[in-house]
Amino acid sequence: MASTPDLQPGSAQAVYAALRRRFSDGAYAPGQRLTEMALAADLGVSRTPVREAIGRLLTDGLVVPAARGVAVAALSPIEAEHLFVLRADLEALAAELAARRQAQGHLAPAEVDALDRAVDEVEVAVRAHDPRASAQANLALHRAIGAAAGNTFLEETLHRVWDRIAVTTVANLDDPHWAGAITEQHQAIVRAIRAGDAEAARRAAKAHIEAAGRAYKPLT
Amino acid sequence: MASTPDLQPGSAQAVYAALRRRFSDGAYAPGQRLTEMALAADLGVSRTPVREAIGRLLTDGLVVPAARGVAVAALSPIEAEHLFVLRADLEALAAELAARRQAQGHLAPAEVDALDRAVDEVEVAVRAHDPRASAQANLALHRAIGAAAGNTFLEETLHRVWDRIAVTTVANLDDPHWAGAITEQHQAIVRAIRAGDAEAARRAAKAHIEAAGRAYKPLT
DNA sequence: TTGACATACTTTGCATGCAATGCATACCGT
DNA sequence: ACGGTATGCATTGCATGCAAAGTATGTCAA
Known part of the structure; x- marks a missing residue:
């Protein structure tokens, strides 16, 4: 420290x-x-x-x-589950809004490209079995999606939720099963955003966080 | 004061x-x-x-x-819109979760009955053209739904959003058009929760808040 | 009359002082 | 030896003091 x-x-x-x-x-x-x-x-x-x-x-x-x-603050299993339910919904909304902005041309092409790059960076870190870098890159991607939604209050709320989870999350990204699926799920979200398909983006994001919730294992 | x-x-x-x-x-x-x-x-x-x-x-x-x-803090029109977008999604989630709990028998019958009573109380207050009582009763109903969802973090987040809106909300519930629709929309939400229909509850709640957002007129 | 400048004041921001609280520990009695 | 109690210490909680910063106002000059 x-x-x-x-x-x-x-x-x-x-x-x-x-x-x-x-x-x-x-x-x-x-x-x-x-x-x-x-x-x-x-x-x-x-x-x-x-x-x-x-x-x-x-x-x-x-x-x-x-x-x-x-x-x-610790996070009991039941609390963690509640938190992930909320997070799934919020991230689903973020992806939906981002896709909608993309469809309306309100999203800068550079911003969409940045999402793809962020997905790649997560994959690189995960493949390198670097838990710390993985968690950081993963968070960066989700943050970028949150920003792309263009809703300050949603973004702020997401940050609160992430920080609350971060306390007990070291890096569950080492689970080989999860590591194999994460990139695919990330790609699905970004692909839907790029296509401006709000419904698909919402579904993909929700499914992704729900999967993350299942993979989540607290620290203690 | x-x-x-x-x-x-x-x-x-x-x-x-x-x-x-x-x-x-x-x-x-x-x-x-x-x-x-x-x-x-x-x-x-x-x-x-x-x-x-x-x-x-x-x-x-x-x-x-x-x-x-x-x-x-004031609330610019664009901020208000963002806030209502977030609120619509959160309340939709709350209604969905409440309905799901009802379907699984995790919701006490007394709690569901309380929702109906809360709907009635809003209607009474609105009919009486008492803006302050209307706002209070309305908030009480939404709070009850939030509680019925059984998710602490969601509830807390909703409170934050409500308080943020309350600053500029006096009572737009006097709009006769809105007054006529509000009870019907409330009933639709509670009906869906009682039936344990999560999807219908979500849709009804989302539609209700979106309508509230359109009716919203800031104070200044 | 209007603009600019200087001055004084209101208000914040942080540090420290003092009292209260609760816990740990050691001692004494049984 | 074990339990209860008393004492002392670590730590919080609030109030106040002091310095800094920014604002409003008043005055003077153009």
């Missing part, structure tokens, strides 16, 4: 961003306790901004009140 | 809850500036917990950074 090179004092927002980033990177283990004093020392700021950031993480659901302060 | 009868000191969470509640009630006008000093005086606490609460409201998107502190 390399300590961040001391944020300059003038940045309470930065503390939250830094913490959020760490969660997104899966830097914290579920159940781990966080003390504001330790974080303050680690980030080189006083307790006040840290305290503020922790408050935000509480409403994000990324941490929960614990005996002494807060603990990194 | 009746000032809250001084929260007992021992409650920073309560400050956030109180503010969140005010937003949900539409107590603040879009663009209105909030100063932490004024809020602190109003709530009878110091600036620190207020500051923390405002930070959370920032991540909620309910307030935005402004010249002097923060201002109540």
